[in-house]
Amino acid sequence: xxxxxxxxxxxxxxxxxxxxxxxxxxxxxxxxxxxxxxxxxxxxxxxxxxxxxxxxxxxxxxxxxxxxxxxxxxxxxxxxxxxxxxxxxxxxxxxxxxxxxxxxxxxxxxxxxxxxxxxxxxxxxxxxxxxxxxxxxxxxxxxxxxxxxxx
Amino acid sequence: xxxxxxxxxxxxxxxxxxxxxxxxxxxxxxxxxxxxxxxxxxxxxxxxxxxxxxxxxxxxxxxxxxxxxxxxxxxxxxxxxxxxx
Numbered sequence: 721x722x723x724x725x726x727x728x729x730x731x732x733x734x735x736x737x738x739x740x741x742x743x744x745x746x747x748x749x750x751x752x753x754x755x756x757x758x759x760x761x762x763x764x765x766x767x768x769x770x771x772x773x774x775x776x777x778x779x780x781x782x783x784x785x786x787x788x789x790x791x792x793x794x795x796x797x798x799x800x801x802x803x804x805x806x807x808x809x810x811x812x813x814x815x816x817x818x819x820x821x822x823x824x825x826x827x828x829x830x831x832x833x834x835x836x837x838x839x840x841x842x843x844x845x846x847x848x849x850x851x852x853x854x855x856x857x858x859x860x861x862x863x864x865x866x867x868x869x870x871x
Numbered sequence: 872x873x874x875x876x877x878x879x880x881x882x883x884x885x886x887x888x889x890x891x892x893x894x895x896x897x898x899x900x901x902x903x904x905x906x907x908x909x910x911x912x913x914x915x916x917x918x919x920x921x922x923x924x925x926x927x928x929x930x931x932x933x934x935x936x937x938x939x940x941x942x943x944x945x946x947x948x949x950x951x952x953x954x955x956x
Contacts, residue, residue, distance in 0.1 A: 813915035837922035839934045842915050844922040862915045 724748075725794075733797045733804055734790055739767055742787035743831075749798045754835030756798055758791040764825045779823040784857045785815055788831055788847035792861050795833040796843050800865075803840055808867045813842070817859035827851045841865050881928075881950060885943055888923055892916050902943045920946075930954065 725733075725746035734741060748757040762779055769777035789812055797804035823829060829849050836844040842864045849857045886900045893900075893910045906912040912920070917940060921932050924946070930953055932940075940946050 813913075814919070837918055837925060839918060839937060842918045844918055862919055864915050 730794070734793055735807065735810070736790060740786070741790070742783060743790045743794065746794055747830075749794075751798050754795065754799055754838065756791065756795045756833050758787075758794055758831045758833070760787050760829040760831065762823060762825060762827050762829065766825075769825065777825045779827075779829075781817070781819055781857070784819065784823065784829075784849060785817055785859060787829060788817075788833070788849055788857065788859050789815070789861055789863065791831040791833045791847060792843065792845045792863060795835060795845055796838055796863075796865065799835060799838045800840060803865060803867070806867055808865045811864050811866070813862040813864055815859055815861050817857060819857045820855045821851070823849075823851055823856050827856075829856065836860075878947065878951070882943075882947065884927070885924075885946060888927075889920060889943060892919050892923075900943065902947070904942060906941055924950070928954075 727744060730743050730746060731737070731741070734743060736742070742760050743758045744761055745759045746756060747759060750756070764777070768780055768783060772778060772780050793810050829851060831847060831849045833845050833847045836846060838845070842862070844860070844862050847859045847861055848855060886897055889910070890897045890900045893912050893916060895910055899910070904910055906917060917937060921937055921940070924930065925932060928950070930950070932949065932953065936949055940949060
């Protein structure tokens, strides 16, 4: 395992920005095995806690899915750097997710993504998001990748 | 390939797999039904099928072969080819 991406490198690959960027750091990349590990830290300043829920902050499940989907893009970029460098559009096709525990202020989400199959224009991966080693959510994610010139 | 592929069993399993992913009834999954035109299978569903086959039968389907998988019959032919039959 090698390679650590900071937020600047992450933003070279992920098209998402505030308030919809949900990866803070990439801590490991294993191109051979098709595995990446990413971190997301949740803080009291996160905007969605204002409404979800007042006085009882819980990370919305859709944001957990989005974080796992963004980690999947990092996984795609690790395996297909030549495609990712052209800044394609990534879109979700299908998500099969399970939620195991609530994630809240102060939690660090460790998202592990493993490829099942990645090709130039699509990917199938499994993602597991953990807090303190405990599984908070897991998903099988299918996504498409479109280069602008192919539209 | 570590194990020999039993084609009759594979065919039944493949029909179930394609029915599940395409959300069609098993009766609609004919060997010569066209994935895209008849079953509404898009490129991502096709990749899901590929990933499931690879996992189940411990094979690797080359990326270049995926566009040729346009029906179940094509998939059987491909599986036969990559398993060396």
